[in-house]
Amino acid sequence: MTNPIEPASIPLVPGAPLIPPFGIGAWQWGDRTIWDYGKGLFSDEDLHAAFDAALDAGVNFFDTAEVYGEGRSETLLGQFRAARPTPPVVIASKFSPLPTRLRKTALFSALKASLERLQLDCLDLYQIHFPPPAFGDDRWLEALAEAHQQGLIRGIGISNYSEADTRRVHARLAALGLPLLSNQVEYHLLNRKAEREGLLKLCEELGVRTIAYSPLAQGLLTGKYTPENPPPGLRGRSVSAARLAALPDFTRTVQIIGEARGGKTPAQVALNWVICKEAIPIPGVKNASQTIANLGALGWRLTPEQVTTLDEAAQALPQ
Numbered sequence: 001m002t003n004p005i006e007p008a009s010i011p012l013v014p015g016a017p018l019i020p021p022f023g024i025g026a027w028q029w030g031d032r033t034i035w036d037y038g039k040g041l042f043s044d045e046d047l048h049a050a051f052d053a054a055l056d057a058g059v060n061f062f063d064t065a066e067v068y069g070e071g072r073s074e075t076l077l078g079q080f081r082a083a084r085p086t087p088p089v090v091i092a093s094k095f096s097p098l099p100t101r102l103r104k105t106a107l108f109s110a111l112k113a114s115l116e117r118l119q120l121d122c123l124d125l126y127q128i129h130f131p132p133p134a135f136g137d138d139r140w141l142e143a144l145a146e147a148h149q150q151g152l153i154r155g156i157g158i159s160n161y162s163e164a165d166t167r168r169v170h171a172r173l174a175a176l177g178l179p180l181l182s183n184q185v186e187y188h189l190l191n192r193k194a195e196r197e198g199l200l201k202l203c204e205e206l207g208v209r210t211i212a213y214s215p216l217a218q219g220l221l222t223g224k225y226t227p228e229n230p231p232p233g234l235r236g237r238s239v240s241a242a243r244l245a246a247l248p249d250f251t252r253t254v255q256i257i258g259e260a261r262g263g264k265t266p267a268q269v270a271l272n273w274v275i276c277k278e279a280i281p282i283p284g285v286k287n288a289s290q291t292i293a294n295l296g297a298l299g300w301r302l303t304p305e306q307v308t309t310l311d312e313a314a315q316a317l318p319q
């Protein structure tokens with residue numbers, strides 16, 4: 001298969017790692033609470049095939065976190081990578097700044113445990129998973145700078161940070177001589193808060209990449225969930241009845257655009273919309289067929305008119 005990835009448009013700082021323009025989310029790889037791992041719906045073999053399918057197509061960026069499946073996601077990713085040492089992969093993981101973690105040493109312990117599970121000496125991108133609920137993040141930023149100095153991480157990112165906090169962290173890291181590479185936030189057609197509040201624009205100005213998590217709105221944007229067939233479990237309970245009721249009409253609009261683009265699916269259109277907004281989508285997958293289907297979002301672009309049609313249709317949806 002040919003490589004479908006568009007050339008990266010990342011303003012690279014010398015020595016900083018490149019964050020590819022499309023990635024695969026690995027929250028599902030071990031998570032029993034939301035994603036039903038271990039319940040017979042998808043297996044480790046399915047996940048291994050999902051990993052291989054991405055690499056076969058030239059997509060080599062994977063996003064995980066120490067908390068996903070209580071470390072299982074990192075362990076699986078480490079095993080899959082070790083079984084296929086080439087091509088090189090780019091792995092992003094996350095540190096949870098829990099209130100029980102008080103000292104800088106806590107970050108080093110967490111990072112070393114992640115590296116061990118991932119079977120790596122150095123992590124490409126280490127992200128603070130969310131703004132610390134207490135005591136600020138200065139000590140974590142200093143610890144990240146030290147980890148970088150020691151060669152344990154190549155790049156630093158944050159996640160779920162607001163505009164003001166992103167600006168502050170960017171300046172703090174700059175004072176430590178390091179670039180802030182990315183802010184990973186929820187961003188998709190059904191949640192445009194990052195766009196509305198100016199976070200996307202700020203990140204672009206600062207040269208910080210926006211990584212869009214839940215780019216398929218946890219499956220809602222694939223078109224397979226309806227009021228009669230809501231997403232299972234907690235996912236279904238977090239969507240309002242009004243929004244679910246309006247979803248089929250919205251999906252129809254997405255389908256019409258996909259048909260005009262040579263038969264693209266709603267998921268492919270939704271992921272392409274994220275790319276058109278200059279963010280990096282990292283759809284979560286459970287098997288190779290979901291991976292391959294999502295890769296159909298690459299190698300083409302919605303027209304500006306199609307993006308506007310989608311923006312307006314999404315705007316009209318109830319919360």
Ligand SMILES: NC(=O)c1ccc[n+]([C@@H]2O[C@H](COP(=O)([O-])OP(=O)(O)OC[C@H]3O[C@@H](n4cnc5c(N)ncnc54)[C@H](OP(=O)(O)O)[C@@H]3O)[C@@H](O)[C@H]2O)c1
Nearest residue numbers: 025026027063159213214215216217218219283284290293
């Ligand atoms: N930083 C953070 O706080 C944070 C938070 C959330 C997520 N994330 C990251 O972002 C990644 C993606 O977000 P997400 O997993 O929440 O949601 P998502 O990518 O919007 O949705 C993923 C789910 O959609 C369904 N799906 C995916 N591709 C499909 C396809 N082609 N056809 C049909 N169904 C498909 C699958 O679930 P079903 O088959 O069960 O429907 C899959 O598990 C995560 O894996 C994680 O790495 C980060």
